[in-house]
Amino acid sequence: MPFAAATADQRFVLDHVVRLDEIAATERFAAASPDVIEAVLDGVAQFAAGEWAPLAKIGDTVGAKWTPDGVVMPDGYAAAYRAYVEGGWGTIGVDEAWGGQGLPFVVQAAVLETLGTADMAFALAPTLTVGAIEALAHHGSHEQQATYLPKLATGEWTGTMNLTEPQAGSDVGALRSTATPRGDGTFSIKGTKIFISFGDHDMADNIVHLVLARTPDAPAGTRGISLFLVPKVRLNGTPNDVRVVSIEHKMGLHASPTCVLSFGDHDDCVGELIGPEFGGMRAMFTMMNNARLNVGLQGVQIAEGATQKAAAYARDRVQGAREGKAAAIVEHADVRRMLLRMKAQTMAARALVYYACGQVDRATLGDARAKERLEVMTPLAKAHATDLGNEVASLGVQIHGGMGYIEETGAARYFREARITPIYEGTNGIQAADLVGRKLALSNGGAFADLIADMRAEAQHATLVRLIDACESVGRRLQGLGNDDRQAASYPFLTMLSVASCGWLMERQARVPEADAVKRTVAAFYLDQIVPEALGLEAAANADASVLYALPADAF
C-alpha cells in the first residue's frame, strides 16, 4: 500500500482546531502564510513518501546495530537522513536567527507527523533534536546558541536527552551522574545513562548530548541537578570520552538505537553547563514538555498509518458475503465499526495534539492563558493520544485477521511500535499524576475551570455536555483530596477529560461549513458512541484509594 500523508486532514485541523490564521496574523509568525503552509505540508508529504516510507520495513527487520566503533544504521538511512537535511525539513520551527524558518511549533508538528507516519523510529532522530534545540534556545548562552543551534537546526548535528540512569527511571531526582569543574569553565562528566534514543548513529557529523548531572556538593534530589551539553565530537574535532556500551533489544522501534551511554570512562568527558547551576530540572522540563507533545504526536502517526493500512486491506480482501453477494470485508458491519472507530480515534488524537501544539505558539506570542492551557493539555495529549495509538494499532491487526499476526504484512509493526509511546517521556501514569497534582492546582484551579468553561461554551451534543459536567465535578472533587485518593482516580479522570476535550474539538470540526460528509460522520460516531464510554469511567474516577490499599503488597 502506498504511503499517503494526511495532508488534507492536517490542513483542516490547522485551520479549524488550531485556528492557525490567528497565529499567522502576528509579526512573529508572519511566515506562516497559507501558501507557505501548503507548500510545507505537500512538500514533506512527497519527501516522506519518496525517501523515508520505503525504509520502515528494513529499519524494523534489520534494525540499528551496535559495533565497537559505534552504532550502524540499516542501509539507506544515512542517505535518507542527508536528504532530510538538504530538504531543510529540520529548520521548520527554528528561529530565523539560527537559520530556521521561524514557522510555528504546530507546523513543525505537522511535518514530524508526516515523517513519523512514514517511519516512526527514524523520525525519533529529528524529534529528539527538536528537544535539544528548545533547551538551548531557552537556556543556552548566546555563544552556545550561536555555536550549536545552526547545526542542530539543519540536522547536520542531532540531539539527545540524557535523563534516565539504571537506578533512576521515572525518578529523575535519584540520578547520580557527576559534573566536576575542570577549572576552565567546562566540566568533567561521569556516569551511565540508559534509554538514550539515537544516542549514537552514523548519519550525522556530530551528536549533541544534553545530560543531567550533579555538581560537587549539589543538594540531593531534583534540586541539585544541572544540565550539561556534551558533544560526541568536541569543537576542535577530537572525539569526546563518550562510549556506547550497548543498544537495547526492543519489541519495536528497531531503527531507533536505544543506547546505554557511558560518559567519562577515561575521565576525559568534557561538557559545558547549560543555564544556571541547579537549573537542570527547569531546562529538562523545557525539553520534556514539548517532547511530550511530540510523543503524543507519535500516537497520531501510528493511528494514521495503521488506519490507512487496515482500510486498504479491508477494501481489498474479499471474504464472506453481504446481501447475497461476495463482499470485501469493508462491507461487513463489525469491520466498518472497527474502521470507523480507527478513523474517529485518529481524528480525535490529531485534534487533541495539534490543539495543544497550537498553545505552544500562542504562549510564545505572550498569551498567558494559552500557556496555562498548554500545561493542562500536555498530559492529555501525551497520554491519551498514545493510548489511542495503541488502540488503533491493535484494531488494525484485528482487521487483518491471521495475516495481521504475520510480520511481513506490516500491521504488527505499528502494534509493536505503539507500545513504547505510553511509557517514554514520562509514563502515562505520570501524566495522570501531573494532571491531578500540578495541573488541577494551576492558578488555584483557574486553568482547569477555564478549560471546562471553554468546552461548555461550545459543546452542544447532550452526552458531551454530560461528560463535561462529570469532568468538572470529578476535577473539583480531586482538587480537595490528599495524594493517594487523587492518584487513585487520576487515570480514569485523565481519560474522561481527554475524551471530553476530543469531543469538544470533534464537534467543532463537524460544525464548520467546510466539513465534508466523512468528517461529519466520523465526528458523529465519536460523539454518539465513544463519548458515552468515558462516562463509564465516572465510578472509577469517583472512587477513593481505599480499595487499592486494602491489601498488603504481597497480595498482588
Place this chain on the structure above:
Amino acid sequence: MPFAAATADQRFVLDHVVRLDEIAATERFAAASPDVIEAVLDGVAQFAAGEWAPLAKIGDTVGAKWTPDGVVMPDGYAAAYRAYVEGGWGTIGVDEAWGGQGLPFVVQAAVLETLGTADMAFALAPTLTVGAIEALAHHGSHEQQATYLPKLATGEWTGTMNLTEPQAGSDVGALRSTATPRGDGTFSIKGTKIFISFGDHDMADNIVHLVLARTPDAPAGTRGISLFLVPKVRLNGTPNDVRVVSIEHKMGLHASPTCVLSFGDHDDCVGELIGPEFGGMRAMFTMMNNARLNVGLQGVQIAEGATQKAAAYARDRVQGAREGKAAAIVEHADVRRMLLRMKAQTMAARALVYYACGQVDRATLGDARAKERLEVMTPLAKAHATDLGNEVASLGVQIHGGMGYIEETGAARYFREARITPIYEGTNGIQAADLVGRKLALSNGGAFADLIADMRAEAQHATLVRLIDACESVGRRLQGLGNDDRQAASYPFLTMLSVASCGWLMERQARVPEADAVKRTVAAFYLDQIVPEALGLEAAANADASVLYALPADAF
C-alpha cells in the same frame, strides 16, 4: 521470577463457580474426587514449573525452524514433550475406553491453563490434539477411534485442524481442497492449507491431520465439505504425501510452528473420511467449539502469567517515594490500580472460561439446559477472555516501564503472544456475530432469557443489576433486527454481556464463606469500577448500522 501455577485460584473456581462437586457426584465423572483433582492440579503445577516454563524464553527467541526435512523445535522441546507424554498429562479428559482418565473437560482445562501459563506456544500442541480427539470421539468410526484415540490420548501422536486456505480465511465455505475416492474406501487428498499450528514438528512419532475438503460433485459452500483424517505417517509406516511448504514469521508464538501444508503434491496423499460425507462442518464445529473455549483459556494463561510477572516487578522495583519514604512502585496508587485491575480481569476471565467449560461436562451428562448455556457462553468465553488477556498483558508491559519494552524482561512476550488470541479460532468479531445471530435466537430466545434470569436471581450489586437489565434490553432489541443492525451492535453487546457474566460470577465468588480478603477485594473492585465501564457501551449497543454505512467503502 519463578513460575507458580494458580492452583489455589483454579481450585476455588472449580469449587464455587463450576461447582465441580455436582459434576463429580455422577457415575460418569466419579473419578473426579477432591483428592484426585488436588493431585492433578498440584502435579501439573510442579511439572509445568519444572519442565515447561524454563523453555518459554528459548522458544520465543530461537523458535521453531523450517528445514527441508520438516520443522525442528528449539532445544529441549522434544524432551519436555516426552516428559509430558510420560506424565500422562494428555490423558486427563479422554474417555477411559481409549486409555484416558475420564476426568471432566473443565479439569483438563485447568491442566491446559497451567501448561499454557508456563509456555503458551508449547501448550498449543496438546490443545490442538484435544480438538482432534473430540472430533474423532464424536464422529469417527469405532475402528478409527480404536486406531487413533489411544495414541492421541497419550500424546504420542499429536493432532492438527486444517481449515484455512489462502483464499478462505474466516469463510470456510470457500475452501477448495479436494478428496477423490481411491476405490478402496480411502480418499486422495489434494490442496493447500495455511495457518496450521504444529502442522509439523519433531516431538512425536506421528501427526494426525484433520482436513476439510470437498468430494467430487460436492455442493458449493459449507454444505459440500467433508472431514478427512490424514496421518503424517501411514499406519504401514510409510510417509504420507504431506509437505511443509513453509512456516510463518509471526509477532509471537515462535515456538508454535504455523505451517503452510501441501497435501498430495505427488497425488499420493491418503486420507480417510471421518463421519458422513458432507458432515465436515458439523465435525468441524465439534472441534472448534471446544477449541474456542481453549483459546479463551489462553486469555487466562496470559493474564495469569503477565500479572504474576508485573506484581513481582512492582514489589521489587524501588522508585520514588510514598509518605516521605523510598517506596517500591507497588506502593504507588496508579500502579496498584493497574495491578488490581490485572488481578480482577484475570479472576474474571478464569471464572468465565471455567464456567463455560463446566457446561461442557454438564452437557455430556445430558443436561439440555447446560448445552444451551454452553452455546451462549462460548463466544463470550472466547472473545472476552482473549480481549482481557490482551488488556492485562498491555498493563503488564506498562508496569515494567521502559524495561517492559526490552525483550529480555519477558513482559513483551505476553503482549506479543496475546495478540493472536482474538484472531484465531474465529475472530472475536465472528464470535460477536455468532452471539447476536445464532445464539440470541436459540430456543426462540429462551437460552438468552435463561442466562439473564440466572444472573438476575443471584446478582445483588446495584450496578451489576443495572448492567443485567441493560443486557436484557439490548439483547431483546437485537433479536428483532435485520443482519446489519444486529452486527453493528454485536461487539459492544458481547462485551456488555461478558462483563455482566463475569460480574455475576465474581459476586458469587466473593459471597462464599471460603473467600479470603484478596478475593473479596478484587471482586469489589471489579463490581465497583469495571462493571460501570460496560454500561458506557450501552449507547453503541443501541445504535443501528446507519452510521457505519453512511460512507462509501473508499471513504475509509
